[in-house]
Amino acid sequence: MPTHHADRDVRRALIIGAGSIGMELAAQCVAHGVAVNVFDVDPEAVAEGPRRLERTFREMGALGPADPVSATRAATFTSTAAMASQDVDLACECVPEQLPLKRRVLGEFDRLLPPSAILTTTSSYFLPSMLVAGLGRRERFAAFHVHSPVWLAAVADIMPHGATSAECVGSLERFARRIGQIPIVLRREHPGYVFNSMLRVLLMSALTLAERDVATPEDVDRAWMGVTGMPVGPFGMLDRIGLETVRDIARYWGGVMRDPQIVRNGEYLQRLIDAGRTGRRSGRGFYFHPGPAYEEGTFLGRMRVPARGDPETSRTERGARAGQIPAAPGGDATEPMLRCELAAVPAPLPPGDARPPSGMVMIHGGAPLAPALATRLRSVGLEVVVVPGDSPPEQIAPLFAAVPGDTPCHLVLAAAWTDRVEPIPTPAAWRAETLGVIESAFALCQAWYGHGLGKPWLTRAAVVGVTSLGGDVGASGRIATPTGGAITGLLKAVYMESRAGGAGGPAVRIVDGPAGDRIDAVTDRVLAEMTDALASCALSPEQGFARVEVGYRRDERHAIRLVPRPTPAEGPRISPGGQWLVTGGARGITAEVARRLAVRFGLRLVLLGTTPPGDEPWERLDARALEALKRDVMIGARATGRKPNEAWDAVARVIEVRRNLAALQACGIEASYHVCRIDDAEALRDTLSAARASGGPFRGVIHGAGFEHTGRFDRKTPAEVHRTLGGKVSGLVGLVDALRHDPLEAFVAFGSLTGRCGGVGQTDYALANDLLAKLVTHYRSGPGGTAAATIHWPGWADVGMAARPASRRALEGGGQRLMSIEEGCRHAIAEIVAGLPAAEVVIVDRGVLPPAMFLT
Ligand SMILES: NC(=O)c1ccc[n+]([C@@H]2O[C@H](COP(=O)([O-])OP(=O)(O)OC[C@H]3O[C@@H](n4cnc5c(N)ncnc54)[C@H](OP(=O)(O)O)[C@@H]3O)[C@@H](O)[C@H]2O)c1
Incomplete structure (x- = not known):
């Protein structure tokens, strides 16, 4: 039996004990190209091993392997000591800090390991000389101790006892460096090594x-x-x-x-x-x-x-x-x-000396505003066509058939005007009226844009939105007629999309006023703003964007800016143990936030989505099995004439739902998942009633349901637009109605930076998000005074819709940096625990917006 350790690099290490430090050490080894066997007496820990290792890789972030799933293949998990010991160059004992246990385990593996292997202990406080008695490999035994988290702390203590050989110490030093650790070799035994002596x-x-x-x-x-x-x-x-x-x-x-x-x-x-x-x-x-x-x-x-x-x-x-x-x-x-809130800042009135627009104008809206606008615009010589706000989309496209291709055509989208603060529509009113008017406005704007695409007049035409949000586009947190948010969201996206790739686009202006504003004042302003917008067409896209939204309060004109504000301090406490409703909570970024919040406050979660979870245990498949499944699904789809990608997406959704539900269970969170289209108000009401019956009233809501499908404005289909509005806005209308008797402590909705600032290929999505934000702001100032807010997110990395390849490419191509999951979750939880102090919070990378948009 050789007594001298073959002084060679460690190719395979054995980790004895799959506790925290054992898993971290295993992950660190694999991340640095050293294969590992992981031994644990507990078969459950062995079964869970690959998943925990993958999770550890993800925690390591950029310091972990590029592909966490396939990297787990470099680790073998077993509860058979003999198998674990095969072909091992180095063994690290990582069992609990109990002297008899450590002695027993070290003795057992000393007998099983190849004779040349080094045996180490990661004991925090026991000296190697207290553990060496009875071991056959005294000269190849030492302490090798790392600190948690191993990839960040990056210090390995190497503590020999009197008989440890210099070769053994040298091998351990090299091994430490190989796995990215700074070796600290102790000159004599000392309880607690160097750092832990101080730490103790x-x-x-x-x-x-x-x-x-x-x-x-x-x-x-x-x-x-x-x-x-x-x-x-x-x-x-x-x-x-x-x-x-x-x-x-x-x-x-x-x-x-x-x-x-x-x-x-x-x-x-x-x-x-x-x-x-x-x-x-x-x-x-x-x-x-x-x-x-x-x-x-x-x-x-x-x-x-x-x-x-x-x-x-x-x-x-x-x-x-x-x-x-x-x-x-x-x-x-x-x-x-940056975390920003909205502010309305004074802006100079348009100069009023420019020539009024000419050509024709289409006005979309109803009485009394649309006819009054028509009269005013005709008075300066414009040819006016009024399109009733409730015109069905299919009646809209033919309107342009009669318009000569080279005639400049302007567009005014006039949201509902009233002299009172409008309530959030009931689901029935939403379905019967409001949704149709919004889809009609979208269809008209789309047809107008499509008609002008490629024609020189489009860059000399204006599209103006007229809203009664309150006079500051909602910046003050008080909203009069929230449905105007559809127009603000849509037009900001039109501005962005029309200028994508450096192209020129139409002049875009949103003119907001308070409820009950004098109609003649409104019509004068619309004309002045349209004229000013056309005169501003020569501005760079960045300068121009800062002028898109303006509001009037008592004849004072305001522009909207983003103000960086500190993360709010903790506010009223979230009741521990309460039941929360999370729409879209079994997938994407909402699942991440919900899990962290639930762990922190011991919440019970009711999750809603449309994907049936099925009963295939797909969440347990390792990377190789998943690849095989994907191949089978795609081949099967092709054979039956379905689109392979869509077939796989459906399976991937199920896997995501099941994995998230399993993760909640692993954290000990009580959660139920319900398949429910939340834009179906009746189904939503029934689902919530059943959940209340078993788990009590709802104390909080995260409304994360949403759908996004990037596509050119002129090619969006009515079905896509309807679906985009469905989960996000129709869903919100249903939630407000169904939850009106619940003692809600918080209602947080997930909006998008696209809703606040527009986006390319996202006209319908921007519409839905800005409308969502205005409805939520209105809700918080309503009779119940529920603490409610919208967070306008930038794209998140690694999870959710922005991380999917097509969106990710589009966002990063447009210069957007994606935010880490941890940073996003911290923002969400900080807002919630602070009691949602701001109605609209914008999380943004300063670099992606024009500097003029910020008030610093
Ligand atoms: N991810 C980002 O970077 C990002 C950035 C800005 C804003 N946001 C917003 O944050 C929210 C979550 O985004 P995400 O990326 O996590 O999205 P995601 O991964 O696509 O998940 C969306 C979730 O919403 C559910 N949903 C959609 N329509 C629904 C409906 N009608 N009824 C019930 N559930 C419905 C989906 O359920 P099924 O899949 O089962 O249908 C899914 O669980 C969205 O509102 C999104 O607009 C996300």
């Missing part, structure tokens, strides 16, 4: 402060983070390490050192463990995870101060100085997104 004192002092009720764990962390500028405090670290590990350490050292306070600290931890609060892995320790409170911008109650001279601080600190949520620690090295 810190953790025990922190625990003593909490155990003796000197300060709360949160305040202890605040004190540490505030003074040192570190992103985590001692109790946050305790959660990461795991309370059971630290309890074991406290028990051991409390006994060895005969220190009653350390023993009491261990008992304090035990009480939390008994309540199921074992740390980050279980979703709850001193904090709820993921997304613990200390990672939120508001945790310190002030902005963080950068450590002087630290170049890495610039990224988080520039955001933090503006009160923004810092980017994820260890995430991509990009600026955090």
Whole structure:
């Protein structure tokens, strides 16, 4: 039997124990090209292993493998020790911090491992000399200890005992470097190595402060983070390490050192463990995870101060100085997104000396505004055609057949005008009237645009929207006639799409006023704004966009700007354990936010979507099996004349739903999923009644349902437009109605930056999103005064509609940077826990909008 370790690189490592640190170490090895066997006595941990490894890869972000799914193939999971030991060059024992257990496990693997293999322990506090007795490979045994999270902490302690060979230490140093760790070789045995020696004192002092009720764990962390500028405090670290590990350490050292306070600290931890609060892995320790409170911008109650001279601080600190949520620690090295609110700023009145428009104009709308506008526009010589607001889309296209191709044609879309604040329509009124008028306005605008495409007059024509949102396009949070949001959203997208690729487009102007504004004042303004918009056509697209939306209050003219504002402070508490409704919550970004929120507040979730989850356990398939399934589905589709991509998309949706439901279950969240088209108000009402009967009233809502299909404005089909409006807006109308008796603490709707600022290929989607925002703003100021808000999201990376290949290409091609899941979730949760203080919140990368749009 060879006694000398063959001094060669480690090709396969064995991780003994699939706990937190074992999985991190396994992931780190695989990410650096070292294959691993992972052993655990618990068959469930073995079965779950590949999924947990994949999750760990995802947590590693850019530091993990490019393809987390296929990378899991480099790991083998087993609960058979002999199998686990085969062909292994190095074994790392990572079992719980109990001396007899460690001794037993090390002894067993010492007998099974190939003779030349190195055996190590990751013990946090036991010395190798306390563990070496009885081992055959004394010279090939040492401590190899890493810190969590391994990919960020990046320090490996190597602690030999008296008989460890220099070759063994050298191999461990090389192995540490190979897996991206800085090796720290101890010159003599010392309990707790280098960093942990310091950490133990810190953790025990922190625990003593909490155990003796000197300060709360949160305040202890605040004190540490505030003074040192570190992103985590001692109790946050305790959660990461795991309370059971630290309890074991406290028990051991409390006994060895005969220190009653350390023993009491261990008992304090035990009480939390008994309540199921074992740390980050279980979703709850001193904090709820993921997304613990200390990672939120508001945790310190002030902005963080950068450590002087630290170049890495610039990224988080520039955001933090503006009160923004810092980017994820260890995430991509990009600026955090800005959190903005809307503001109406005074703007000069149009000069009034330009020549009024000529040619013809079509006006879409109803009495009394449309006829009054017609009279005013005729008075300056325009030829006017009034298209009744309730004209069905199919009657609209023929209108242009009679218009000579080279005649400049302007368009006015006049939203409903009344002299009172309009309520949100009931589902019946929405279906019977409002939706039809909106689709009719869309169809007319589309037909007008299609008629002008490629003709020189289009760049000399104007399209003007007239709304009675309140005089500041909703910036004040008070809305008079919310349905005008359809026109604002649509026209901003028309502006963007018509100028895509540097092309010139029509003049676009939205003129907003308060309810009951004098009609003659409105018609004068429309003429003045149309004239001004045409005169502004020469401006660059960026300068021009800042002039698209204007509002009038008492003859004062306002433009709309985005104001960067700090992440709000925590407000009224969300009731723990309440039932929340989440539309679209089994997929995409909504599922991510809902899960984190539910873990944090122990919520029960009712999730709605249209995809039946089926009963195929597809969520358990590994990457290879998924590839095979995809191939079969696509071949099957082709054979039966269906589109292969669509057939696979349907299966992929099911898999996503099932995986998200399984993830909720794994976090211990009570959740039910219901197949329900939320634009079907009756079906929605029935589904909610049934859910209430079993889980009580709803205390909160995340309305994330939505559909987006990128396509040229002139090619959008009525069915696409109807579907885009369905989940988002018809759904909202149904929700407001169905939830009117529930004691809602929060109602958050997911809108889009596209709704606020337009987007290419997204005319219907922008319409739906801006309309959604105006309805939600109206809802919050309504009789119930529900805390409600819309978050206008930029594209999210890795999950949801923007991450799908076609949208991703379009967004990134248009210069949009995608936001990380963690950053997005932190924004959503920060708004909710703050009590949704702003009606419309815009999360935006400053670089994608013209500087003139920001008020800084
Ligand atoms: N992802 C982003 O980057 C991004 C950016 C800006 C805004 N947003 C907004 O955020 C929300 C979520 O986006 P996402 O990317 O997570 O979308 P997603 O992955 O496509 O998921 C959309 C969800 O909405 C559901 N849904 C759609 N129409 C519905 C209807 N009529 N009734 C019931 N459920 C319906 C879908 O259910 P089925 O699939 O089962 O039909 C699905 O669960 C959307 O409102 C979107 O506009 C997302």
